[in-house]
Amino acid sequence: MSIFSELKQAVTRNIDRMTGSGAQYTDVRWYQDDSSEMLVMLDGNLEGNDTSAESGLGVRVLYGGAWGFAATSRTADVDSCFDRAMSNAVSASKLVKVRLDMGSKLGHTGSYTSPHQVDPIDVSLSEKVDFLRSVDESLTEDWILRRMLRVQFQRMIIHFWSSEGTYTMKKLINTFAHMTALAMDTDHQMQRRSKTLVCETGGTRGWEMLTNPALWSGHAERVKKELKEILAAPELEYGTRSVILLPGQGHLQVHETIGHPLELDRILGYELSYAGGSFVNLDSFGKLKYGSDKLNVSAYGSIVNSPGTFGFDAEGTPERDYLLIDKGVLVNCLTSRAMISEANQRAGREVFTESGGASRSTSFYRAPIDRMTNVNILPGPDGTLKDIIKTTEDGIIVDNPTSWSIGSNREHFHFGCEIAWEVKNGEITRVLRNPSYQGHTVEFYNNLSAVGDQSTWVVEQVENCGKGEPNQVMELGHGVPVIKFDNVISGERK
């Protein structure tokens, strides 16, 4: 019998055993393969090559309104893993104040594979190093002090079974890359310009994504040119002006001040580490004017080749397309099924009806929590970047973060960026260095005055979103157009 058939039999038998012992619900995730590889090249030398391969089983049992979780990497240990999960749930059930309920769902089956041509884990190390060397060469100049390349690959094959009869299988492939060039400006301050690998509309997620020059390596010349312009540029002066975010910066803005505060577990007061609170509460939904009428934010967003697209979440729920913010009004959140009953019980009414397909776990030995999937600002009616510049009297265009500081409830923020282009009376006038801007989240989004069209929309990748204790580093995507905000405090007061 194959390992899959053997395991399936053991899992099915144990799920029935848990139900027979009074479990309300049981689910199992088997990571048949969880492989990753990271390469770091510094000034043309391979500084790091970390690989990992894991495999194992994670079991959740809901009993007496409380969760129990256990995991094992030994497939011979399946029975005792279920017993430990049940025993944890029984202990927790004596302590919980709100009794959880998964509701009832009909079982379903499905599978999902990330679109890819060449599995990046299978590409030889020498081919990877040769490719990175060629990118490094294109970044080399005698005035550049540091060149950094970092690439990361993932391959996961995950099976899921639940006591409702659901079975899903997903094969996920991810490819991430960053290039950064650093040089000293006239004040002896280090300046940087970087480029992150982005998703191609309708494209794939394999090795071929990395080697497509349009998505990453072909930007080396621009990175160098812009770094040189930064070195000779004057500093941005403190003041209130319009700020236009390119997607390289806009995606972080969305991540920190829309994505994280809309995770339901944070809204309920869990995950308070890592600036983990939220200014949003259960009464905010359907009422809070989060932003101007131009702000439309979706979760998932039908992006086939983003790291936030995985077919089925860690509860087997199919990912779906839905709005979080509709014409500026907050309408929904990022949630698993597991959190909905607690939220509705605490609110004393039905605030949420359906899982957002946002239950995610970083490995077989971590219990799933509410995560971002693809949190996107939808394209708007205000044309191209050029069109938006034309209607700007006094502003700056900024790209890529250098620093970020965020309020513990995500109510305010302060970001530094790599580069700014000054805009006066509808035209770009010069490059400025050390740009920064800050704001109060709701006030800032209510000052959203222009949203670029589809041609400005880029799906940016995030591979290192941290959340949870123990920490779970997660990958996701943000589709973001060019966005303009008015009356923004920018630059630093001297």
Ligand SMILES: [Zn+2]
């Ligand atoms: Zn994050």
